[in-house]
Each structure stands twice: as C-alpha cells, then as structure tokens.
Amino acid sequence: MEEKKKKDGEGKNIKELAKGTQVWKAIFGDLLFGEFKPFSPINSLMRGIAKIMQLHPYNMSVGGKRIIMYTFCLGGLSVFFFALLSCTGAFLMIYYNPDVNKAYANVEDFRYIVPFGILIRNMHRWTAHLMVMFVSLHMLRVFLTGAYKPPRELNWIVGVILLVLTMLSSFTGYLLPWDQLAYWGVTIGCSMGENAPLLGAKGPFALLESGKDVNSILVGGAAVGQPTLLRFYLLHAIALPLGITGLMGFHFWRIRRAGGVSGPL
Amino acid sequence: MTDKIDVKYLKTIREKSTAEISGSYEPGTLLGHPKTITRRCLFWGAWLSFWGLVSMWSFSVVRYLIPRVSYEPSNIFKAGKPEDYALGSVTLIETRKVWIIREERGIYALIAVCTHLSCQPRWLEKEQIFKCPCHGGQFYKNGVNFAGPPPKPLVRAFVEVSDDGRLLVDKDRVVDIDYILPVETG
Amino acid sequence: MVEEQDESKEKDEVIVRMSRREWEYVKDVHITSNYKEGFETLTPKEQDYTVKHLRDSVGIEFIAGLLFTFIIMVWSLYMDAPLKELANPSDTPLDERAPWYFIGLQELLIYFDPWLAGVVIPSILLVGLIVLPFIDPNKESGVGRYSFRVRPIAVSAFCFGYAMWYILIVIGQFFRGPGRVFYWPWEDKTVVKVVPPAEMVNFHIAGGFAFFILFFGACVVVPKLIFKNLYKSLGTVRYYIFVCLMAIMLLIPIKIFLRYVFDVKYILSLQIFNTALNF
Ligand code: HEM
Ligand code: FES
Numbered sequence: 001m002e003e004k005k006k007k008d009g010e011g012k013n014i015k016e017l018a019k020g021t022q023v024w025k026a027i028f029g030d031l032l033f034g035e036f037k038p039f040s041p042i043n044s045l046m047r048g049i050a051k052i053m054q055l056h057p058y059n060m061s062v063g064g065k066r067i068i069m070y071t072f073c074l075g076g077l078s079v080f081f082f083a084l085l086s087c088t089g090a091f092l093m094i095y096y097n098p099d100v101n102k103a104y105a106n107v108e109d110f111r112y113i114v115p116f117g118i119l120i121r122n123m124h125r126w127t128a129h130l131m132v133m134f135v136s137l138h139m140l141r142v143f144l145t146g147a148y149k150p151p152r153e154l155n156w157i158v159g160v161i162l163l164v165l166t167m168l169s170s171f172t173g174y175l176l177p178w179d180q181l182a183y184w185g186v187t188i189g190c191s192m193g194e195n196a197p198l199l200g201a202k203g204p205f206a207l208l209e210s211g212k213d214v215n216s217i218l219v220g221g222a223a224v225g226q227p228t229l230l231r232f233y234l235l236h237a238i239a240l241p242l243g244i245t246g247l248m249g250f251h252f253w254r255i256r257r258a259g260g261v262s263g264p265l
Numbered sequence: 266m267t268d269k270i271d272v273k274y275l276k277t278i279r280e281k282s283t284a285e286i287s288g289s290y291e292p293g294t295l296l297g298h299p300k301t302i303t304r305r306c307l308f309w310g311a312w313l314s315f316w317g318l319v320s321m322w323s324f325s326v327v328r329y330l331i332p333r334v335s336y337e338p339s340n341i342f343k344a345g346k347p348e349d350y351a352l353g354s355v356t357l358i359e360t361r362k363v364w365i366i367r368e369e370r371g372i373y374a375l376i377a378v379c380t381h382l383s384c385q386p387r388w389l390e391k392e393q394i395f396k397c398p399c400h401g402g403q404f405y406k407n408g409v410n411f412a413g414p415p416p417k418p419l420v421r422a423f424v425e426v427s428d429d430g431r432l433l434v435d436k437d438r439v440v441d442i443d444y445i446l447p448v449e450t451g
Numbered sequence: 452m453v454e455e456q457d458e459s460k461e462k463d464e465v466i467v468r469m470s471r472r473e474w475e476y477v478k479d480v481h482i483t484s485n486y487k488e489g490f491e492t493l494t495p496k497e498q499d500y501t502v503k504h505l506r507d508s509v510g511i512e513f514i515a516g517l518l519f520t521f522i523i524m525v526w527s528l529y530m531d532a533p534l535k536e537l538a539n540p541s542d543t544p545l546d547e548r549a550p551w552y553f554i555g556l557q558e559l560l561i562y563f564d565p566w567l568a569g570v571v572i573p574s575i576l577l578v579g580l581i582v583l584p585f586i587d588p589n590k591e592s593g594v595g596r597y598s599f600r601v602r603p604i605a606v607s608a609f610c611f612g613y614a615m616w617y618i619l620i621v622i623g624q625f626f627r628g629p630g631r632v633f634y635w636p637w638e639d640k641t642v643v644k645v646v647p648p649a650e651m652v653n654f655h656i657a658g659g660f661a662f663f664i665l666f667f668g669a670c671v672v673v674p675k676l677i678f679k680n681l682y683k684s685l686g687t688v689r690y691y692i693f694v695c696l697m698a699i700m701l702l703i704p705i706k707i708f709l710r711y712v713f714d715v716k717y718i719l720s721l722q723i724f725n726t727a728l729n730f
Pocket of ligand 1: 071074078082136138139142148155157166248251255262
C-alpha cells in the first residue's frame with residue numbers, strides 16, 4: 001500500500017493524494033456530491049430537493065421476513081423510542097422544575113398528585129433504558145453484517161456519535177430527579193472528568209486548577225449542585241435531543257443515498 | 266495563476282508603489298512586490314480570518330461555560346472552640362464537608378471528599394478508619410490511604426485559632442500530612 | 452403518470468407512461484432499477500417487490516413499534532421507576548451505582564485509576580470504533596449478511612470487546628453489593644459484607660517495564676506468525692493500529708486476572724513530575 005501511494009504520488013499535490021484516501025471518499029465521496037447533474041433549473045431544483053430529502057418510495061427487493069431476520073428492526077425501533085421519549089419528556093417538562101429545592105418534590109408529585117404522572121414517568125425511564133440497549137444492539141448488527149464498509153463508513157461514524165449522544169442523554173437525565181442515587185451517581189461520573197489527563201484538576205499533569213477545569217464545564221462549580229442541575233437539564237432537554245435529531249436525519253439520508261439498507265438483495 | 270494586472274489602474278490606486286515601475290509592463294512583475302495583494306493572498310486571508318474568528322468564538326464559549334464565581338458555602342469558616350472537641354473524637358461538619366479531628370497532640374481538619382472519585386467516606390468508630398462506600402477505599406485516622414483504589418491520602422486543610430478563640434478552617438489551603446494545630450490540654 | 456396493463460402484450464409486462472419531466476425525475480431517483488428511455492417494463496415479480504418494501508419493511512417496523520408501545524405500557528404499569536430519598540450531599544449511600552450502561556466503566560474503576568478507567572480507556576474505545584471502517588482491509592466481502600467465515604478475525608475481535616463490555620455490566624449490576632464488594636446472587640445484598648483488605652503488591656518497576664515491552668512485543672509479533680495473510684492484507688500502518696487496539700483491549704482481562712490471582716495493584720507504577728502514573 002505504501003509503495004503504491006509513492007508511485008501514485010509522483011507529480012501529484014497533497015490535495016489530490018488526500019482525495020484518493022478512503023477517509024476522504026467516505027466523507028466527500030460520491031454519496032455526497034456525486035450524481036448531481038442539473039438538467040433544467042426548476043427540474044434540477046425539484047430533483048435536488050426530492051433527492052436530498054429522499055421523498056419517494058424506492059425499490060428494494062427485500063421480503064418482509066428477511067428484513068426481520070436481517071435488521072431485527074433495531075434501528076427503526078431506536079427511532080421509535082426516541083420519538084416516544086420526546087413525547088413523554090415534553091409532558092414531564094410541564095410539571096418539572098430544574099431547581100434543587102423543587103425537583104425532587106416535583107418528581108414525587110408524578111407519583112402521588114399528577115394524574116397518570118407515574119405512567120408518563122415510568123414510560124420515559126423504561127423507554128430510555130430500551131433505547132440505549134437497542135442502539136448498542138443495532139451497532140452490533142451493523143458490524144456483523146459488514147454494513148460499515150464502503151460506501152457506508154461515514155454513517156458508521158455518525159452512528160458512533162449517536163451512540164455517545166444517546167448515552168449522554170440518558171446520563172444527564174439520571175440527575176434530574178435529584179435523589180440520592182442521582183446525586184452520587186453523577187458525582188462519581190463527573191469526577192471522572194476531573195481526572196482527565198492535562199485538562200482535569202486531579203488528573204496526571206494537571207494544567208488547570210479545581211473549579212476551572214473541563215469538569216466544571218459540566219458541573220458549573222466545585223461540587224454537584226444547582227448549577228449542575230440546570231446544566232444537565234438544558235443538555236438533557238434541549239442540546240442533546242437537537243443534536244440527536246440532526247444526526248439522525250443525516251443518518252437516514254446517508255442510508256437512502258447508499259441505495260437503502262445493505263441487505264440480502 | 267498569474268493574474269493580468271492593469272498597470273494604469275494600479276497606478277491610480279497606488280501611486281507610491283507603482284513609482285518603481287517604468288516602461289512596458291510584463292505580466293507578473295508586480296506579483297513579487299511586497300504591496301501587491303493577489304487573489305490567492307486575499308483568499309487565504311479570508312480563510313484565516315474566518316477560522317481565527319471561529320476559534321476565538323469557540324474559546325470564548327468554552328470560557329463562558331466555566332463559572333468565575335460559585336455560589337457555594339465559603340471555604341473559610343469558623344468551627345467552634347478547640348475545647349468543644351473531645352479527645353479522640355472525629356466530628357463531621359456536614360455543611361462544609363470537613364472532619365475536625367482531635368488527637369492527643371492537637372487538632373487537624375480533613376476534607377471529607379474521597380481522593381478517588383469524590384464520594385464522602387464514613388468514619389467507622391469501631392475500626393477507627395474512614396471507609397468510602399463507593400469503591401471501598403480505606404483511610405487511617407490521619408487520612409493516609411491504605412486500601413482500595415484511592416490514590417492519595419485525604420486532603421488536610423489548614424486550621425488555626427482565630428482572634429476570638431475559635432477555630433478557623435481554610436479548605437483552600439492544603440497542608441502537609443503531618444500538620445497538626447497544637448492545643449493546650451487542661 | 453399513467454400506469455396501464457397492456458392486454459395485447461405478454462401478461463407480465465407493465466408499461467408506465469410518463470412525461471419527459473417525470474422521466475427525468477424517475478430516471479434519476481430510481482437508481483436501483485433499470486428503466487429504459489421512454490418506456491420501462493417490469494415483470495410482475497419486480498413490481499410485487501416494489502410494493503412489498505412499503506408493506507413489509509415499513510409495515511413490520513410499524514408493528515414492532517406497536518408491540519413495544521404495548522410492552523412499555525404494561526411494564527410502566529407494573530413497575531415503577533426508582534426514586535430514592537432526597538439527595539443529601541453529606542451522606543453517600545452504601546450501594547451507589549452508575550446507570551447500567553456505565554457500570555462497565557464503574558467496574559473498571561476497581562482495577563484502574565480513574566484517569567485510565569474513566570477517561571483514557573473510553574476514549575481509546577471511541578477512537579477504535581471510529582477508525583474501525585478504515586482499518587478493516589476487507590472492503591467488499593461479507594456485506595449484507597451475517598457471516599463469520601468470510602471475516603473471522605474482524606468478527607471475533609469485535610465480539611470479544613462487545614461481550615466484555617456486557618459481561619462487565621452484568622457483573623457490576625448483579626454481582627456487586629454495598630461497597631462494590633463481590634456478592635454471589637444467592638447472598639443477601641442488604642447485609643454489609645466485611646472483606647479484610649487484601650495485601651496488594653506492585654510489580655517492581657523493571658518488571659513492569661519488562662511486562663509491557665514483552666506484552667506489546669508479543670502482540671505485534673504473534674499475529675504476524677499465526678495469521679500469515681493478516682500483515683500483508685492490512686499493510687504496515689493499519690496493522691500496527693489494529694494490533695495496538697487489540698493489545699489494549701486484552702490488557703483489561705489480563706489486569707483483572709492479575710488482580711484476583713496475584714493481588715497485583717499496579718503492573719507499572721511511575722512517578723513523573725510529582726504525578727503518579729499507575730497502570
Ligand atoms: C440513535 C441511534 C441510532 C438510530 C436511531 C439509528 C437508526 C438507523 C436505522 C433506522 C437504520 C436502517 C437499518 C436498520 O433499521 O437497521 C440504520 C442503519 C445504519 N446504522 Fe444506525 N442508528 C443509530 C445508531 C447507530 C450506531 C450506534 C451505529 C454504529 C456505530 C449505526 C450505524 C448504522 C449503519 C452503518 C447503518 C447502515 C446499515 C445498512 O445499510 O445495513 N447507527 N440506523
Ligand atoms: S470514591 Fe471513594 S473509593 Fe471510589
């Protein structure tokens with residue numbers, strides 16, 4: 001491989017060399033910019049939009065039974081769980097305040113006062129568990145079917161980021177009830193950031209002092225407290241869902257651009 | 266990429282710099298001139314300033330997220346008179362997360378935060394050790410770690426007797442493992 | 452777009468008439484099918500499949516969604532989400548645990564220092580996952596089906612890591628009681644078990660260096676000898692990345708083994724600029 005690169009490399013500049021690598025093709029390759037040949041302005045616009053949004057049923061000669069035995073609906077169910085979490089989460093937001101003096105009482109209210117509050121809360125919690133589990137199983141299935149190979153590498157990377165964001169969502173949600181489990185779980189979790197090499201106050205070769213290190217970006221102070229609750233709430237209810245939604249859209253768009261799910265065609 | 270440069274135009278806009286040029290203009294003559302701005306140069310300048318702006322803004326966002334002031338209980342506080350602590354006792358001041366320990370030789374203060382992952386260890390009276398519930402770290406009474414994952418002894422804070430005769434604890438001032446505030450007994 | 456069944460032709464041909472503009476659209480978006488300019492013939496079989504995709508694939512995902520809505524509803528009716536007492540910053544509960552998907556990491560904390568278990572190992576894991584498509588030399592085969600025989604090394608390496616992650620979770624979730632002490636499932640986790648702290652030893656510093664040099668050396672050399680084609684198909688750079696990632700993954704069970712069998716606290720304990728680097 002090295003030799004071949006050297007041979008090809010003669011008379012080429014770095015950019016052209018970079019364009020030949022798999023990483024470049026995975027990100028900027030045919031799937032993103034290929035196949036676009038504008039025809040007439042309106043037509044090309046329509047086609048462009050339809051194509052980018054993938055607004056059409058596409059041919060895929062896959063029987064139903066085989067879909068079940070191939071994807072096991074794992075990705076589809078992850079999307080479904082995400083939708084369910086968004087709905088139940090929005091309902092929970094109605095009665096929940098991210099305030100250390102109120103949060104716990106609010107969550108208790110779901111059980112004793114809010115009509116059907118406990119149902120919504122339980123659904124939110126259990127669906128979150130299921131989503132984390134199904135996303136990781138989905139990753140396993142993608143690996144086992146070799147679906148990360150060209151031209152789907154970028155989708156795999158987007159998937160890894162989605163997995164991390166899913167776990168972070170779940171983790172930030174863990175603090176919100178403000179009970180003992182949440183408080184100490186998050187204390188331990190955030191102390192890991194404090195132990196990061198160089199950037200954490202307690203880690204090896206610490207450059208930053210306590211209260212000013214990476215960890216305090218999350219915690220907002222020296223110990224878990226009101227700033228932490230507010231930050232986690234904003235991450236959990238706004239930032240992470242937005243990020244996940246955007247990346248999911250990109251994920252599906254890439255699947256369609258790759259000609260659908262890799263599969264027993 | 267040698268752009269054709271209109272000499273007349275250049276002369277009008279940059280009288281000083283074009284003073285050196287005389288005779289007919291060869292394309293590319295001005296490219297080496299220190300005051301000539303080529304398109305490529307402009308392009309890179311634009312890119313650089315764009316990324317400069319982006320990185321400056323990112324830096325400010327990251328800095329914005331790290332609070333300058335935290336509205337937590339002060340790290341310097343008074344903790345009663347030395348006589349309030351019985352000989353051999355280990356007293357937890359809950360709101361400040363500090364143990365005040367009275368020994369034969371005097372008084373010292375240990376910060377009640379495990380050096381492993383910040384849980385709060387418990388004082389076990391019977392075994393005379395601190396034990397952390399999270400991962401089973403154990404410390405002697407003087408704060409030295411002897412079992413489990415904690416990598417360091419418990420942090421010892423500075424204590425002194427203030428003017429009014431009460432103890433003054435400063436959690437921000439870390440002292441050596443053998444620091445003890447002598448207290449006259451009797 | 453007019454679709455008509457032309458009786459005069461053979462039964463299995465369908466003619467789809469469309470305007471030029473529609474044709475441009477269809478030609479472009481239906482990449483997988485082979486339309487011909489102006490007209491296209493599809494056998495009923497193919498047509499069936501086109502319908503089947505919507506009906507079967509999306510339909511089945513829809514049914515699966517319904518099924519899980521039902522499961523989640525019943526689950527939520529019968530089991531309440533946990534809620535302990537109000538957070539108390541000055542009292543750590545005895546059975547503190549992370550959410551289950553991070554329990555694997557919490558488990559590692561028992562064996563490694565926090566900067567390794569909490570920061571470095573997860574980062575390496577993520578980097579490994581991200582570079583995975585690029586270090587797999589096998590670009591074409593084994594796509595679109597479950598196949599072990601086509602790519603045995605890739606599948607076993609990935610499954611090893613994946614299984615380790617879940618085994619650690621199971622141990623942390625079901626075999627740990629108060630104080631992260633090991634409990635068998637039949638032992639009562641409400642009873643606090645007192646375990647005398649084991650006398651733990653460190654490797655001598657020379658031994659630690661020797662261990663790591665030998666270990667990484669072996670990890671670089673042995674795969675070359677066993678799998679003759681591996682080095683050739685991967686190429687130098689990808690081979691070393693792959694081998695290093697595998698070696699780091701293997702170190703985790705090795706450390707756990709050393710901890711339980713020989714009471715080893717750290718394999719290598721370094722002191723650099725006042726900072727303890729313990730591995
Ligand atoms: C929030 C999390 C995720 C959602 C909602 C999601 C959703 C989906 C869906 C609906 C599909 C269609 C095929 C199927 O159902 O299996 C898919 C395919 C795919 N996913 Fe994900 N996914 C997620 C996370 C991941 C992760 C963690 C990875 C890998 C690290 C990944 C990599 C892929 C790849 C490579 C494909 C294409 C598979 C193929 O063509 O066979 N995704 N995803
Ligand atoms: S936090 Fe104390 S032993 Fe881990």
